Amino acid sequence: xxxxxxAGVAVVMIGSFVAALDQTVVGTAxxxxxxxxxxxxxxxxxxxxxxxxxxxxxxxxxxxxDVYGRKPLYLGGLLVFVLGxxxxxxxxxxxxxxxxxxxxxxxxxxxxxxxxxxxxDLFAVRARARMQALFSTVWITSAVVGPTIGGxxxxxxxxxxxxxxxxxxxxxxxxxxxxFFHERVARHSSDIDWLxxxxxxxxxxxxxxxxxxxAPALTLAGAAAAAIAFLFFEQRASSPLIDLxxxxxxxxxxxxxxxxxxxxMLFAVTTFVPPFMQGVQRRLPIEAGLIVSxxxxxxxxxxxxxxxxxxxxxxxxxxxxxTTAWGIGAGLLTxxxxxxxxxxxxxxxxxxxxxxxLTLNPILVSVQSVVSWSRRGIATSLxxxxxxxxxxxxxxxxxxxxxxxxGPEAARSAGALLNPSGRTEIGPAxxxxxxxxxxxxxxxxxxxxxxGAYLASRLPARLIEPxxxxxxxxxxxxxxxx
Numbered sequence: 001x002x003x004x005x006x007a008g009v010a011v012v013m014i015g016s017f018v019a020a021l022d023q024t025v026v027g028t029a030x031x032x033x034x035x036x037x038x039x040x041x042x043x044x045x046x047x048x049x050x051x052x053x054x055x056x057x058x059x060x061x062x063x064x065x066d067v068y069g070r071k072p073l074y075l076g077g078l079l080v081f082v083l084g085x086x087x088x089x090x091x092x093x094x095x096x097x098x099x100x101x102x103x104x105x106x107x108x109x110x111x112x113x114x115x116x117x118x119x120x121d122l123f124a125v126r127a128r129a130r131m132q133a134l135f136s137t138v139w140i141t142s143a144v145v146g147p148t149i150g151g152x153x154x155x156x157x158x159x160x161x162x163x164x165x166x167x168x169x170x171x172x173x174x175x176x177x178x179x180f181f182h183e184r185v186a187r188h189s190s191d192i193d194w195l196x197x198x199x200x201x202x203x204x205x206x207x208x209x210x211x212x213x214x215a216p217a218l219t220l221a222g223a224a225a226a227a228i229a230f231l232f233f234e235q236r237a238s239s240p241l242i243d244l245x246x247x248x249x250x251x252x253x254x255x256x257x258x259x260x261x262x263x264x265m266l267f268a269v270t271t272f273v274p275p276f277m278q279g280v281q282r283r284l285p286i287e288a289g290l291i292v293s294x295x296x297x298x299x300x301x302x303x304x305x306x307x308x309x310x311x312x313x314x315x316x317x318x319x320x321x322x323t324t325a326w327g328i329g330a331g332l333l334t335x336x337x338x339x340x341x342x343x344x345x346x347x348x349x350x351x352x353x354x355x356x357x358l359t360l361n362p363i364l365v366s367v368q369s370v371v372s373w374s375r376r377g378i379a380t381s382l383x384x385x386x387x388x389x390x391x392x393x394x395x396x397x398x399x400x401x402x403x404x405x406x407g408p409e410a411a412r413s414a415g416a417l418l419n420p421s422g423r424t425e426i427g428p429a430x431x432x433x434x435x436x437x438x439x440x441x442x443x444x445x446x447x448x449x450x451x452g453a454y455l456a457s458r459l460p461a462r463l464i465e466p467x468x469x470x471x472x473x474x475x476x477x478x479x480x481x482x
Contacts, residue, residue, distance in 0.1 A: 007180035008122045009131065012115040014173035015078055016138045018166050019111045022085070022104065025150035029162035032154050037094050045098045050105035052208050055388040056201045057109025062381025063241050065114045066374050067192065070121065073377075075177060077110025082170035089163035113381035120368040120376055193237040199230035200241060204389070211396040246371070246379055251315075254458035255367040256386045258319065261452040262359060263387035264394030265326055265445065269295055269349055271395050272402070272441050273333070277345065280338050280435045291345050295353035302357020315362035319456035322358030325351050327449035333442040338435065359456065366459050394448075398441050406437035 026046070033046075065073040084103030091097040119131050153161040206223030210216040234240040247253045270292055277288035302322065310318045329351030332344055364383060371379045 004181065005122050007176055008118055011074070011173050011177040011181060012118050013138050014169060014176070015074065015111050016115050018078075018169050018173065019081065019108045020138055021149065022108075022163075022166060025153070025162045025165070029150050029154045029159040032159040033097070036159065037091070037097065046094070046101050049098050049102040050108070051388070051392075052205065053102045053105035054109040055208065055385065055392070056204045057106050058113050058381045058385045058388070059200060059242065059378065060197050061110040062113045062117070062377040062379075063192065063197075065110075065117055065377035065381075067239075070114050070118045070377070071177065071181060073110055074114045074118065075174060077107045077114060078170055078174055078177075079107070080104075081107025081111060082166055083107075085163045085166035085170075089160040113384045114377065116364065116384070117368075117377045117380045120364075120380065193233060193239060193241045196230055196233040196237055196241040199226045199233055202226035203230055204385075207389075208392050211392055242378060242382065243375060246375065246382070249370055250458055251366045251370045251460050252379060252382075254455050255363045256382055258359070258452060258455040258459070259363050259383050260386040260390030260393075261448055261455060262356060262363070263390030263392075264398075264448055265330075265352060265452070266356060266387075267391040267395045268398055268441070268445050268448075269352055272398060272438060272445075273345065273349060275434065276336060276438045280336075280431050280438070281340070283342075287342075291342070292349060294346050295349045295356075298350035298353025298355075299357040302354040302359075303361065304357075306358050306361050310362055310365070314462040315366040315459045316457060316461045318362040319359045319459050320453060322355040322362075323449055323452040323456045325355030325358065326452060327446060329355065330442060330446040330449050334439060334446060336439075336442070338431065359452075362456075362459060370460070398444060401444055402437040402441050404437075405440035406433045 061073055061077065081104055084100050084105075084107055088097055088100040088104060091100060123131050149165075150162050153159075153165060203223045203226035206219040206226060210220035210223060234242060234244055247256070273292055274288040277283045277291055302325075306318055306322075313321075329348045332348035332351070336344060336348075364380070367379050367383050368376055
C-alpha cells in the first residue's frame with residue numbers, strides 16, 4: 001500500500017474502532033451508571049437515543065460526503081462523536097446522559113458510512129474486497145474485547161471512563177487524517193436538498209419511534225406522510241438527497257434489500273436465542289451470552305475466507321453461500337428442544353455468523369463498484385441505513401410473532417421464566433408456550449434466509465468496474481480539496 005492508503009486505512013479503522021467499542025463498553029458500564037444516577041425507567045433511552053439519531057443521520061452524511069468530500073465529513077463526525085463522549089462522561093443525571101448519547105449518535109452517523117466510502121475510494125475493485133474484510137474485523141474485535149474493557153474501566157476507575165476513553169483514541173485518528181490524508185473533490189453541484197433531507201429524517205424517525213411503541217398511531221401516520229413528501233421533493237429537486245435512479249441499478253437495489261435482511265438476521269440472533277437458552281433450557285445468563293458471542297467467531301471466519309474467495313467466486317456466489325449458511329443455522333434453531341445439547345445452539349449461531357461474514361462484503365463491494373465517486377457516499381450510506389432499518393423493523397415484527405404464537409396470557413407471565421431466581425419452581429409445561437413462540441420465530445428466520453438467498457442471486461455475478469465519472473485512484477490522493 002502507498003503511504004496515503006496506509007494513512008486512510010489507519011484513520012478509518014481507528015475511528016470505526018472507537019464507534020464500535022463504544023457500543024459494547026457502554027453496555028457493561030450501564031448497571032453502574034444506574035446505580036449512581038438512578039433513572040432505571042429511562043435505561044433503554046440511553047441506547048435508543050444513540051441508535052435513532054445515528055440511523056437518521058447516516059444518509060444525510062453520505063450525501064454531504066459526496067458534495068464536500070470525505071475528509072471534512074469524517075473529521076466533523078469524529079469531532080462530534082468525541083465531544084458527545086466527553087459530555088456523556090460529565091453527565092450529572094440520566095436526562096443529560098440521554099441527550100449526550102444522542103450527540104454521540106450524530107457523530108457515529110458519519111463515521112461508519114463515510115469511513116466505508118473512504119476505503120472504497122482508496123482501492124481499486126479487487127483490492128477493495130480484501131480491505132472491506134479487514135475493516136469488518138474492527139467490529140468483531142470490539143465485540144470480543146469491549147465488555148472486558150468496559151468492566152475494567154468501570155471497576156478500576158469510574159463508569160465515566162467508559163466515555164472518556166474515546167477522547168485519546170479519537171484525537172490520534174484526527175491527527176493522522178489531518179496530517180497524512182488528502183483528497184480531491186469532484187466538481188459537481190453543491191446544492192443539498194434540505195427539504196428532502198428533512199422529510200427523510202422525519203419519516204425515519206417516525207417509523208423507528210412507532211416501532212418502539214411511542215404513540216404508534218401518530219408517529220407511523222406521520223412517517224407515512226413524511227415519506228410521501230420526501231418522494232415529492234426528490235422528484236423535483238435539482239440535486240436530490242437520494243438520486244432515485246440509484247435504486248434502479250440491480251446491484252444497488254438488491255444490495256440495499258439484502259442488507260436489510262442481514263439486519264433482521266443479525267439482531268434476531270442476539271434478541272431471540274438467549275430467551276430459549278434461559279427460559280426453556282434453564283441455562284445461566286452468562287451461558288446464553290457466551291453462546292451468542294460465538295456469532296463473532298463465525299463472522300470473523302467468514303470475513304477472512306471472503307477476503308480471498310470473493311475475487312474468484314464473485315459477489316453473487318459468495319452471498320449465496322452466505323445466505324445458505326444462514327438457512328442451515330436457522331434450520332438448526334427450529335430443531336431446538338428443551339433437552340437439546342448446547343453444541344446445537346452454538347453450531348446454529350456460528351453458522352449464521354459465518355454467513356454474515358460471507359454476505360456483507362459482497363453487498364458493499366458490489367454497490368460501491370457500480371457507482372461513481374460522486375455517488376459512492378450516498379450509495380454506501382443507504383446500504384448501512386438499510387441494515388439499521390431492517391433490524392428495527394425485523395425485531396419488532398419477530399417480537400409480534402413471538403407474542404402471537406405464545407398467546408397474550410402466556411406472554412404476560414413469561415418474565416418469571418427469564419428470572420433466574422424464580423424459574424427453578426416452574427415446570428416444563430409452563431415453559432412450553434415460550435418454546436412454541438420462539439420456534440415460530442426461528443421458522444420465520446428460516447423464511448427470511450430464503451428471501452436473502454433470492455436477493456443474493458440478483459447481485460452481480462462478478463466484480464464490475466465503476467461507471468464513468470470515477471476519479472482515478474492516483475488523482476483522489478495527494479491533492480488538497482478544491
